[in-house]
Amino acid sequence: MNFQLTEEQLMMRKMVRDFAKKEITPFINRMEAGEFPREILKKMAALGLMGIPIPKKYAGAEMDFMSYVIAIQELSKASATIGVILSVHTSVGTNPILYFGTEEQKQKYVTKLASGEYLGAFCLTEPGAGSDAANLKTRAVRTGEYFVLNGTKAFITNGGEADVYIVFAVTDPTKGQRGISAFIVEKTIPGLVIGKDERKMGLCGSKTVQLTFENMKIPVENLLGVEGEGFKIALANLNVGRIGIAAQALGIAEAAYEAAANYARERKQFGKAIAKQQGIGFKLADMATAVEAAKLLIYQASDLWARGIPCAQQTSIAKLFASKTAVEVATEAIQVFGGYGYIKEYPVERYFRDAKITEIYEGTSEIQRIVITKNLLKK
Incomplete structure (x- = not known):
C-alpha cells in the first residue's frame, strides 16, 4: 500500500486549495448567515469538481477515487459546508444511479449531476x-x-x-427490508412539499430540511434498480458516504490544528511563544498525531474501496476515528486560543460547531462501533 500521492492527485490538491482560498474563504460569512453557496457550486462545476470520480462518458472528470477524497478534505479545510454538499451530491446523490441505474437513467441524470447542472440529495432518514x-x-x-x-x-x-433525490420507500410492507425500493425523484414532480430549513449548530450554509411527499406520482421508469432492492442500494453506498464524511472531518481537524499551531507560534506569554510552553506544545503534538492517524485510516479505507475490496470495518474505523479527532482537535484549538477562541472573529469556534455533526450523520459513532464489533466477532 503506497500513500505517496501521484502527480495528478497533487495537482488536484493544489487546485482545490487555490480555489478554496480565492473563492470559498471570502464567502464564509455569507454562508454563516445562512446563504446557500449556489454561486460557489457553479464555479466548482466549471472546474469539474461536481463529478470528480464519474466517467467522462457521463460528463464526469473520471479521476481516481483518492482525488475525490482529497478534494473533500481540502474543501472542508476551508468550509465544512462546501465539503458536505459535494460529498452528499457525489457519494449518495450520484453514485446510486451510476452503480444501479439503467443506461437511460445514467444518460438522463448522471450527466446532469456530474456536470453540475443538477444537484443531488439522498432521502433515507425519517422522523x-x-x-x-x-x-x-x-x-x-x-x-x-x-x-x-x-x-x-x-x-x-x-x-x-x-x-434530484434518491428516495427510499416501502413497496411491500410484508417483506421487511426486502420490501424497500429506491426511486429517482425530480424536484419538479408535483407533490413535493419542502419543509423548514433547520437552524443548526454548524454547517450554516448547507440546507437541512424535512421533505414531505403527498400523492407524488413517480413514473415506473424512475424505479432505481430492482423493486425490493432499495435497502441493498442504500447499504451499498454507505461505505463511500462514510469515507466522504471522514474526509470532511479530517479537513476540519487539519484546519483547527493549523490555526492553533500558527496562533501558538505568534502568541507570547511569560516572555516566549506559547508553543514553547510545554502545556501547549503537548497539546499541539497530540493534535498533530491524531490528524495524521486519521488521514492514514481514511486513505487506507479509500484505497480498499477503490480496488473493490470489502472494507466495511476499515471504513467504520476511519469514520469513527476521524470524527472523534475533528471534535477533539477543534476543542483543543479553542483552548490554545484561550478567550479569543470563543469569539467569532477567529475561525476555531466555527470548526468546533462544524465538527460535532461528523459524529452523528452517515452513521453515528455508536453505529460505527456496532459495525466494527460485528466484523471483529466474525474472525
Whole structure:
C-alpha cells in the first residue's frame, strides 16, 4: 500500500486549495448567515469538481477515487459546508444511479449531476427511522405506470436546493427490508412539499430540511434498480458516504490544528511563544498525531474501496476515528486560543460547531462501533 500521492492527485490538491482560498474563504460569512453557496457550486462545476470520480462518458472528470477524497478534505479545510454538499451530491446523490441505474437513467441524470447542472440529495432518514434505517414509513404504491409516493423524510442535506433525490420507500410492507425500493425523484414532480430549513449548530450554509411527499406520482421508469432492492442500494453506498464524511472531518481537524499551531507560534506569554510552553506544545503534538492517524485510516479505507475490496470495518474505523479527532482537535484549538477562541472573529469556534455533526450523520459513532464489533466477532 503506497500513500505517496501521484502527480495528478497533487495537482488536484493544489487546485482545490487555490480555489478554496480565492473563492470559498471570502464567502464564509455569507454562508454563516445562512446563504446557500449556489454561486460557489457553479464555479466548482466549471472546474469539474461536481463529478470528480464519474466517467467522462457521463460528463464526469473520471479521476481516481483518492482525488475525490482529497478534494473533500481540502474543501472542508476551508468550509465544512462546501465539503458536505459535494460529498452528499457525489457519494449518495450520484453514485446510486451510476452503480444501479439503467443506461437511460445514467444518460438522463448522471450527466446532469456530474456536470453540475443538477444537484443531488439522498432521502433515507425519517422522523422515526434514523439509525434504524429499515424502519421506514414512506410508502410507494404501484398504480398503473406510476408509483404513488407518500411519506416524510427528515434531515435531508441539500434538501430544497437539490434537483434530484434518491428516495427510499416501502413497496411491500410484508417483506421487511426486502420490501424497500429506491426511486429517482425530480424536484419538479408535483407533490413535493419542502419543509423548514433547520437552524443548526454548524454547517450554516448547507440546507437541512424535512421533505414531505403527498400523492407524488413517480413514473415506473424512475424505479432505481430492482423493486425490493432499495435497502441493498442504500447499504451499498454507505461505505463511500462514510469515507466522504471522514474526509470532511479530517479537513476540519487539519484546519483547527493549523490555526492553533500558527496562533501558538505568534502568541507570547511569560516572555516566549506559547508553543514553547510545554502545556501547549503537548497539546499541539497530540493534535498533530491524531490528524495524521486519521488521514492514514481514511486513505487506507479509500484505497480498499477503490480496488473493490470489502472494507466495511476499515471504513467504520476511519469514520469513527476521524470524527472523534475533528471534535477533539477543534476543542483543543479553542483552548490554545484561550478567550479569543470563543469569539467569532477567529475561525476555531466555527470548526468546533462544524465538527460535532461528523459524529452523528452517515452513521453515528455508536453505529460505527456496532459495525466494527460485528466484523471483529466474525474472525
